Amino acid sequence: MRFPIQLQWRLTSYIVKNALKGRRRYPYVLMLEPTHLCNLACEGCGKIREFESTIRDMLPLETCLKVVEECGAPIVSICGGEPTIYPHLGGLVEELLRQKKFIYLCTNGIKLEKFLHQWKPSAYLTINVSMDGLEGTHDLIRSRKGLYQIDIRVIKVAKSLGYRVVTNTTVYRETKIEEIEQLFTELKAIGVDGFLVSPGYEYTVLKGRDMFLEKQQTHEKFQKVWELSQRFRLLSTPLYLRFLKGERQLTCSPWGNPNYNPQGWKGPCYLITDAHYQTFDELMTKTDWEKYEHQRDPRCTNCMMHSGFEPTVIREVGKRWKDVWEMIRWNLA
Numbered sequence: 001m002r003f004p005i006q007l008q009w010r011l012t013s014y015i016v017k018n019a020l021k022g023r024r025r026y027p028y029v030l031m032l033e034p035t036h037l038c039n040l041a042c043e044g045c046g047k048i049r050e051f052e053s054t055i056r057d058m059l060p061l062e063t064c065l066k067v068v069e070e071c072g073a074p075i076v077s078i079c080g081g082e083p084t085i086y087p088h089l090g091g092l093v094e095e096l097l098r099q100k101k102f103i104y105l106c107t108n109g110i111k112l113e114k115f116l117h118q119w120k121p122s123a124y125l126t127i128n129v130s131m132d133g134l135e136g137t138h139d140l141i142r143s144r145k146g147l148y149q150i151d152i153r154v155i156k157v158a159k160s161l162g163y164r165v166v167t168n169t170t171v172y173r174e175t176k177i178e179e180i181e182q183l184f185t186e187l188k189a190i191g192v193d194g195f196l197v198s199p200g201y202e203y204t205v206l207k208g209r210d211m212f213l214e215k216q217q218t219h220e221k222f223q224k225v226w227e228l229s230q231r232f233r234l235l236s237t238p239l240y241l242r243f244l245k246g247e248r249q250l251t252c253s254p255w256g257n258p259n260y261n262p263q264g265w266k267g268p269c270y271l272i273t274d275a276h277y278q279t280f281d282e283l284m285t286k287t288d289w290e291k292y293e294h295q296r297d298p299r300c301t302n303c304m305m306h307s308g309f310e311p312t313v314i315r316e317v318g319k320r321w322k323d324v325w326e327m328i329r330w331n332l333a
């Protein structure tokens with residue numbers, strides 16, 4: 001199976017409960033950024049630039065736990081910034097595991113190893129290492145020579161200890177899908193459990209950099225990624241991949257993956273910032289969701305990010321038997 005059975009069961013019962021309550025908009029994954037501080041300065045990263053003036057701010061551990069409860073999503077993606085330099089990461093992960101939250105720890109891998117010896121492998125914990133290409137490309141994008149080898153080593157350590165490890169690859173204009181194929185071959189050989197692939201997003205602070213895909217270019221790149229999905233265990237859903245290759249239309253569900261960072265609840269979505277709210281309820285009630293669901297904002301023009309569109313898949317998939325069947329086969333494969 002592509003995902004742990006515990007996760008599938010929890011997500012299904014969560015969706016059913018919300019449907020019975022008649023809720024239309026509710027969160028699936030909390031994107032928790034305890035800090036925006038990072039030990040890298042990657043070329044395509046909007047976060048470290050957008051939050052430059054507050055980059056040293058860190059959330060107290062109690063605040064992290066409070067917002068996890070306030071949000072109520074069954075999955076918590078701990079991202080940033082680089083979460084392994086957040087001083088309370090150990091305690092945060094341990095407490096969320098105790099609460100049986102499903103954690104995706106998104107990391108560049110550099111400082112991961114000591115935590116691997118501190119925690120125990122669990123179906124509730126997935127280590128998500130970002131890998132943007134083979135050695136030359138990965139080190140170039142991350143502006144750090146030797147990083148690819150560090151990441152390969154830490155993935156091997158994590159797998160030898162029994163952790164569930166996935167990787168996350170961002171596709172840019174210059175990305176060669178043939179190289180991604182080679183990368184996946186190498187990662188599969190060392191036991192990586194699955195691959196997330198997503199087009200890069202052109203944050204406002206990165207405007208003018210010639211590295212992001214326009215919609216038509218995304219369609220073309222993801223035609224080839226679709227072919228890879230027939231041979232590698234991609235974690236992006238088939239419906240989302242069909243959307244990326246231009247075969248299906250989806251509206252956005254920005255409320256599906258809400259983001260909390262040291263400034264508060266970021267609205268309207270993980271990618272664009274118009275306001276920070278003090279409470280989750282304020283984010284949900286003060287945002288003009290209709291506008292963003294239908295991408296009526298120039299900053300949405302080329303956006304096809306998983307944080308906005310994978311939650312839509314959850315809502316769409318039950319509408320057609322063909323999609324349900326494809327999802328079942330995909331999940332079991």
Ligand code: SF4
Pocket residue numbers: 252253254268269270271272292293295297299300303304305307308309
């Ligand atoms: S399309 Fe959705 S996820 Fe993308 S920028 Fe717009 S609101 Fe955010």
